[in-house]
Amino acid sequence: MTSKVAKNVPTDAPSPSPSSRVDGLLATYLSSDSVYEEVLSLIDGAQAPLSEEEVALSPDSMRKRRKKAAAESSTTTIASTTISPLSPLSPPRGKTRGLDKFHRTGGLPLSPRRSSPSPTSPSATFNFPNAPGSDDIYPPTSPMDSSPNMMRGIEMPEVEDERPKESLPRFYLKDEHGKHRRRSLTYPPEEHKDEEPKDIWPSSPAAPISKEDFLSVTKDVCGFPSFFNSSFYDRVAAASEGGVVSKNTWEHYYAKYIQKEDRNTRFFHAVAKPGAQYITRDDFVPFISALLAFHAGLEFLSEHKEFQEKYAVTVITRIFYAADKTHDGRLTARMLRKSGVVEAFTKVDLEEDINKVTEFFSYEHFYVLYCRFWELDGDRDYKISRDDLLKYGDHSLSHMIVDRIFESAPRPFGNGKGKGGRDYMGYEDFIYFMLSEEDKQNEISVKYWFECLDVDGDGYLSTMDMKGFYGVQSHRMQCLGHEVVPFEDVLCQFFDMIKPTEQGRLAEGDFMQGHCNKVSGSLFDALFNLNKYLQFESRDPFLERNKREDEFDTD
Numbered sequence: 001m002t003s004k005v006a007k008n009v010p011t012d013a014p015s016p017s018p019s020s021r022v023d024g025l026l027a028t029y030l031s032s033d034s035v036y037e038e039v040l041s042l043i044d045g046a047q048a049p050l051s052e053e054e055v056a057l058s059p060d061s062m063r064k065r066r067k068k069a070a071a072e073s074s075t076t077t078i079a080s081t082t083i084s085p086l087s088p089l090s091p092p093r094g095k096t097r098g099l100d101k102f103h104r105t106g107g108l109p110l111s112p113r114r115s116s117p118s119p120t121s122p123s124a125t126f127n128f129p130n131a132p133g134s135d136d137i138y139p140p141t142s143p144m145d146s147s148p149n150m151m152r153g154i155e156m157p158e159v160e161d162e163r164p165k166e167s168l169p170r171f172y173l174k175d176e177h178g179k180h181r182r183r184s185l186t187y188p189p190e191e192h193k194d195e196e197p198k199d200i201w202p203s204s205p206a207a208p209i210s211k212e213d214f215l216s217v218t219k220d221v222c223g224f225p226s227f228f229n230s231s232f233y234d235r236v237a238a239a240s241e242g243g244v245v246s247k248n249t250w251e252h253y254y255a256k257y258i259q260k261e262d263r264n265t266r267f268f269h270a271v272a273k274p275g276a277q278y279i280t281r282d283d284f285v286p287f288i289s290a291l292l293a294f295h296a297g298l299e300f301l302s303e304h305k306e307f308q309e310k311y312a313v314t315v316i317t318r319i320f321y322a323a324d325k326t327h328d329g330r331l332t333a334r335m336l337r338k339s340g341v342v343e344a345f346t347k348v349d350l351e352e353d354i355n356k357v358t359e360f361f362s363y364e365h366f367y368v369l370y371c372r373f374w375e376l377d378g379d380r381d382y383k384i385s386r387d388d389l390l391k392y393g394d395h396s397l398s399h400m401i402v403d404r405i406f407e408s409a410p411r412p413f414g415n416g417k418g419k420g421g422r423d424y425m426g427y428e429d430f431i432y433f434m435l436s437e438e439d440k441q442n443e444i445s446v447k448y449w450f451e452c453l454d455v456d457g458d459g460y461l462s463t464m465d466m467k468g469f470y471g472v473q474s475h476r477m478q479c480l481g482h483e484v485v486p487f488e489d490v491l492c493q494f495f496d497m498i499k500p501t502e503q504g505r506l507a508e509g510d511f512m513q514g515h516c517n518k519v520s521g522s523l524f525d526a527l528f529n530l531n532k533y534l535q536f537e538s539r540d541p542f543l544e545r546n547k548r549e550d551e552f553d554t555d
Contacts, residue, residue: 201247208244217250223263224270225349227294231286232270239274264337267345278330281316281413287345288312291361297354298363310427314366317431320412321444322360327410373430383424392437393531398472401528404452405433437529440521446511449524461506463491469527476530485537494523 200213211233218229233245240249257269271287272279292298292308301308323331323339336342344359351357355364376388389402406422411429425433436445455465467487474484497519500510511520525532 205247208246209250214245221254222258222266222270223346224267225345227290227349228270228287230290235270235274264342265333267342268333268336278332279336280330281320284316284319285312288315291348295348295354296352310370311363311366313427314369314431315360317413317428318360318365318435321432321435324412325444325447327412327447329412369431369434370427372434373427376430383426384430385424389425389433393529396529396531398469398476398528398530400469400472401452404455408451408454409433410448410451440524441517443512446520447508450508450511453524453527459507460502463504466491466527473527473530473533477534482534490526494519494526498523 200216201207201209211230214233215226215229218224218232219226222232224232236250236253237243237245239253240246242249258266261269268279271283273283289308289312292301292312298308298311301311319339319341320329320331323335323341325335331339331341340359344357344361347359348354348357348361355362358365372392373384376384376391378388386399386402386406389405390397390399406425409429410432412432413428432448436448439445440449450461453461453465453469455468456462470487470490474487477484498506498510498516499513500506510516522533522536525536
């Protein structure tokens, strides 16, 4: 038989695996008419009523007797059946295993827990999963799902499906009336109501509970960080008539602000003032103060109160920089949901190393921001003037853009209002400036610099707007002995990269296009940051391409 198979196989064909050969022979065996009749007899035997002798036997003895009878019948059938050999290349490996094998080959699959004897042996026997006494795998749930060659005309016995029934996930909560339908609820109210601790409440529903015992409610029920506990406890107490937190007080607050709200909305109600439609920077102060007292990574600041205050200001300002798209110093629930602020608070509660939480809370980031501000503030009045800002980055900024920063740059916290208010820059305004200067490829920084460059305020960067800024740059390059690139060449290059919607001018939306992520920063540097523009012009294009292709190169 080996020689016959070899004639049908190309000489350059790969050697089949033993499992593939066994699968092919098994498929041939199960497709014979005699085996088909045997399956019918086994099924009829399973449906036949028990004899009096079998009723007297134990279940194990009866199973062994029927198994022995099936084996004898199978041996007789196999001895009288001629099995034609198949090519070792067919069927493909992995195509006829488990229930898939049942559907594709028209036969019942072998139990995955048992080794299959060689079908070429006359004394080989097979244990079918659907035979009496075998429960290794489950049968098809419906005869309609099985192969038509095997199942046509067979009345399958009713078998109870013991497989675990998976419940479908909840699509929306019935009491929401369409609210939050397009976003998932991180903390479904039904689940957390069941998880509410029962042993923390006093026997009397009106008896107060301590802040220490209330921690499990803050963290486990509401999903807030641990350092929220004190301020959140005071918030719940303030909402009650008696000014204490009891079981009755908590159930009323829970039903109003927690039960039907998602994670971000709960956070908003916990931080914002009662009844307010937005969060201000003062609302974050008690929570950041609790973080400074709670977090192990900030313990070293406990002896430096002045730096604790600066750190809190830095964190709050960075939160508003990332979330407050309108630059008015107000965070709505919608802005909060899109910003990732809630996730950052949860992360800092779980992370021991404060510097690993690069979103808002990193102490190293605070150190760089504050030290840079301190270096520029020569007279130590906690204010930066135009002359101070000109020193930034080794005098990399032009005087024209510095004037525009003081005149038009966003100041979300109201700094600079009044007579002479725009003549200096506070620490919060400097954070906005430095974050926008170091990363010009995000939406916030693009809006920041677009307002500064839009001199006439028409919502577009015209050729005249950009030519004025580049004229100052070209004069500085000429004085330093650098080769000056004509403005027309620079303008044509950036128009080709940005592809503006309107010919001859750039709108703010043009910078938000997907292909402009890395181009916007280069354009802004060409107009007002000399050092970064010279680095861009002297770059090696082949090296830059290799860096983009190398996912491990982070320089």
